[in-house]
Amino acid sequence: MKILIKGGRLIDPATGRDEVGDVAIATGRIVGLGKVPADFAADREIDARGHVVAPGLVDLAARLREPGHEHEGMLESELSAAAAGGVTSLVCLPDTDPPLDEPGLVEMLKFRARKLSRARLFPLGALTRGLAGSVLTEMVELTEAGCVGFGQAEVPMADTQLLLRALQYASTHGYTVWLRPQDAALGKGVAASGAVATRLGLSGVPVAAETIALHTIFELVRATGARVHLCRLSSAAGVEIVRRAKADGLAITADVSINSLHLTDVDIGYFNPAMRLTPPLRQGRDRDALRAALADGTIDALVSDHTPVDVDAKTLPFGEAEPGATGLELLLSLTLKWGQERGLSLANTLARVTCDPVRVLGDALGSLSSSAGRLVEGGVADLCVLDPEAQWRVLPEALKSQGKYTPFGYADTGMALPGQVQATLVAGTVAYQRQATG
Amino acid sequence: MLSRRNPQLNSHGELIHLLSVEGLPKAVLTQILDTAGTFLSVNDREVKKVPLLRGKSIFNLFFENSTRTRTTFEIAAKRLSADVINLDIARSSTAKGESLLDTIANLSAMHADMFVVRHSESGAPYLIAQHCAPHVHVINAGDGRHAHPTQGLLDVYTIRHYKKDFANLRVAIVGDIVHSRVARSDIHALSTLGVAEIRAVGPKTLVPNDLREMGVHVFHDMKEGVRDCDVIIMLRLQNERMSGGMLPSASEYYKSYGLTEEKLALAKSDCIVMHPGPINRGVEIDSQVADGRHSVILPQVTFGIAVRMAVMSIIAGNEA
Numbered sequence: 001m002k003i004l005i006k007g008g009r010l011i012d013p014a015t016g017r018d019e020v021g022d023v024a025i026a027t028g029r030i031v032g033l034g035k036v037p038a039d040f041a042a043d044r045e046i047d048a049r050g051h052v053v054a055p056g057l058v059d060l061a062a063r064l065r066e067p068g069h070e071h072e073g074m075l076e077s078e079l080s081a082a083a084a085g086g087v088t089s090l091v092c093l094p095d096t097d098p099p100l101d102e103p104g105l106v107e108m109l110k111f112r113a114r115k116l117s118r119a120r121l122f123p124l125g126a127l128t129r130g131l132a133g134s135v136l137t138e139m140v141e142l143t144e145a146g147c148v149g150f151g152q153a154e155v156p157m158a159d160t161q162l163l164l165r166a167l168q169y170a171s172t173h174g175y176t177v178w179l180r181p182q183d184a185a186l187g188k189g190v191a192a193s194g195a196v197a198t199r200l201g202l203s204g205v206p207v208a209a210e211t212i213a214l215h216t217i218f219e220l221v222r223a224t225g226a227r228v229h230l231c232r233l234s235s236a237a238g239v240e241i242v243r244r245a246k247a248d249g250l251a252i253t254a255d256v257s258i259n260s261l262h263l264t265d266v267d268i269g270y271f272n273p274a275m276r277l278t279p280p281l282r283q284g285r286d287r288d289a290l291r292a293a294l295a296d297g298t299i300d301a302l303v304s305d306h307t308p309v310d311v312d313a314k315t316l317p318f319g320e321a322e323p324g325a326t327g328l329e330l331l332l333s334l335t336l337k338w339g340q341e342r343g344l345s346l347a348n349t350l351a352r353v354t355c356d357p358v359r360v361l362g363d364a365l366g367s368l369s370s371s372a373g374r375l376v377e378g379g380v381a382d383l384c385v386l387d388p389e390a391q392w393r394v395l396p397e398a399l400k401s402q403g404k405y406t407p408f409g410y411a412d413t414g415m416a417l418p419g420q421v422q423a424t425l426v427a428g429t430v431a432y433q434r435q436a437t438g
Numbered sequence: 439m440l441s442r443r444n445p446q447l448n449s450h451g452e453l454i455h456l457l458s459v460e461g462l463p464k465a466v467l468t469q470i471l472d473t474a475g476t477f478l479s480v481n482d483r484e485v486k487k488v489p490l491l492r493g494k495s496i497f498n499l500f501f502e503n504s505t506r507t508r509t510t511f512e513i514a515a516k517r518l519s520a521d522v523i524n525l526d527i528a529r530s531s532t533a534k535g536e537s538l539l540d541t542i543a544n545l546s547a548m549h550a551d552m553f554v555v556r557h558s559e560s561g562a563p564y565l566i567a568q569h570c571a572p573h574v575h576v577i578n579a580g581d582g583r584h585a586h587p588t589q590g591l592l593d594v595y596t597i598r599h600y601k602k603d604f605a606n607l608r609v610a611i612v613g614d615i616v617h618s619r620v621a622r623s624d625i626h627a628l629s630t631l632g633v634a635e636i637r638a639v640g641p642k643t644l645v646p647n648d649l650r651e652m653g654v655h656v657f658h659d660m661k662e663g664v665r666d667c668d669v670i671i672m673l674r675l676q677n678e679r680m681s682g683g684m685l686p687s688a689s690e691y692y693k694s695y696g697l698t699e700e701k702l703a704l705a706k707s708d709c710i711v712m713h714p715g716p717i718n719r720g721v722e723i724d725s726q727v728a729d730g731r732h733s734v735i736l737p738q739v740t741f742g743i744a745v746r747m748a749v750m751s752i753i754a755g756n757e758a
Contacts, residue, residue, distance in 0.1 A: 198652065199460070
């Protein structure tokens with residue numbers, strides 16, 4: 001199928017390119033960018049006048065809840081949510097049931113995702129068997145099956161000795177280890193330590209839970225030379241330590257979730273279970289530091305931390321409610337909202353969800369690494385056509401994801417969000433196109 | 439984020455549930471205390487009943503055991519002529535795997551008018567108030583570490599009874615503040631009613647500095663903490679705190695923070711000593727003090743019935 005996207009504002013965050021033009025697509029690749037060969041005969045045209053044509057979004061943290069939690073999300077609904085959100089590549093976490101600790105599971109997941117052809121799926125393998133923190137997984141075989149890195153999802157490594165060995169082993173083979181910095185013992189609370197948790201009588205997670213884990217990880221990175229990606233930073237103090245470690249030249253990258261970027265613990269309000277999240281929402285100064293760090297590059301990427309949770313698991317007292325919120329369909333809008341509020345250009349804003357996360361993934365993407373997250377002639381046609389001016393209201397029941405819990409629902413916030421996806425292309429195929437509404 | 443209306447109040451600002459003292463206007467607190475005053479005399483009558491809640495069904499839902507608190511609510515409801523049904527849920531439906539909201543839906547179908555809820559999780563009564571039928575009223579009888587509003591109200595009732603005015607008072611709350619729903623409710627009630635100074639006294643494991651954000655002065659030295667106070671509220675030290683990582687032993691706690699005659703002598707000469715009960719003699723309070731002339735621990739219990747009658751009758755009269 002040959003597709004012509006006409007008259008859009010082409011934005012390539014990697015180069016800063018920002019100009020009106022056409023995009024010609026054939027056999028899954030971009031064959032013309034800006035000016036299209038005169039003899040190009042399209043089977044299908046997409047009118048992008050007044051809209052932006054950008055690389056498809058790359059989300060470094062999404063849970064699809066398969067296998068094991070099919071009642072909360074299924075590959076089909078969640079990958080449809082990705083496409084509707086302009087996300088063309090996503091990294092899924094290993095905390096499925098059973099966890100992604102066997103090549104067979106990873107191959108099955110990759111195979112099913114490929115058949116659905118909505119978004120490219122890049123699984124993270126479990127760092128330890130069953131995420132139990134005692135035995136290393138077969139990382140070489142898992143990589144051959146399609147894993148792009150290894151992590152523990154939300155399960156902290158209590159055994160520092162094993163963490164050291166995991167980093168040694170992963171670095172032997174050049175694999176990246178993805179860790180959410182949280183001390184096992186200090187991280188047991190249900191809300192961030194501070195005035196709100198104290199007032200509401202909720203058990204707290206102190207900032208030290210993050211900073212102690214970061215210091216430990218950095219010492220081990222220095223000792224092993226391993227490459228580590230830090231998942232979902234939550235505190236101003238954590239950001240500062242990461243900034244210094246990067247200045248020291250450590251091989252680390254980091255991300256932050258849309259929730260921590262836009263919310264604080266005050267939003268918990270009257271025990272709203274939609275605000276039960278990991279990492280827990282912290283204070284205003286933490287949110288401000290995260291927003292600044294994402295702008296100055298200390299934090300490399302913005303992630304949805306998409307976690308569909310069903311109604312039974314959320315209609316519980318705050319501390320018992322399952323953490324997590326739906327996010328794939330909100331990632332683009334919450335990225336744009338952050339960029340607008342900081343006065344950044346569209347290209348600079350979109351970099352955090354396109355070329356920057358691709359840089360985090362690096363060689364693990366194989367041949368895709370040279371063109372995913374970018375607009376490159378000859379590169380893969382993973383694209384998002386979006387209207388950055390459109391405002392929309394998040395109505396949870398209208399989301400494609402089976403996860404309906406979001407802190408950003410219109411009923412809760414009374415706010416509209418900027419930016420609407422018009423079409424999403426994955427490997428030159430239309431994975432999503434917005435239906436025109438009267 | 440848009441903040442939702444306080445779920446305890448209807449659109450006229452009237453109390454429809456009692457979930458927390460926090461956020462209640464001074465006028466509502468005063469109304470409860472004044473109403474409680476009128477009910478005190480009922481307790482002295484030969485026939486201790488008024489017909490205000492005749493025909494109403496009040497369900498005591500105790501997801502966490504507490505015979506004493508449940509009994510005080512039961513007495514208050516019966517003196518208002520309501521029908522009282524006690525459910526010890528800790529040992530029944532949830533043990534069979536029924537969800538909290540399913541339990542609530544079932545009991546609502548039995549035409550309950552009021553739920554009195556005790557739960558080990560902070561915020562559980564909010565969830566119940568959100569999901570029960572609009573005519574059902576919810577009273578929080580203690581949720582996790584969060585709130586125990588009727589205890590807070592009976593504490594300020596007691597203080598008003600003995601001290602008449604809140605404006606110049608210095609009140610010390612001593613003990614395990616961080617895990618105490620009573621302390622939180624006391625702090626909110628005392629601040630709303632305008633006491634001059636609220637102190638939180640105890641070791642750093644039980645009285646962290648975060649508490650300053652609730653407007654209290656933190657003291658780690660007991661003698662300094664009770665000096666020149668008008669009111670001392672002693673909190674019960676839960677058994678699990680004595681053996682965990684919070685405190686080395688009960689006897690060492692008593693040495694530093696137990697209220698003895700000697701420490702009490704540092705407070706004002708007309709200081710009153712309060713305790714939500716049940717007391718641990720020789721752990722947080724010396725027997726001589728508990729039974730001494732400053733102690734108002736037993737009058738607190740009597741006032742507690744009147745305060746709970748006041749809360750029940752007020753919310754039953756307001757519509758969502």
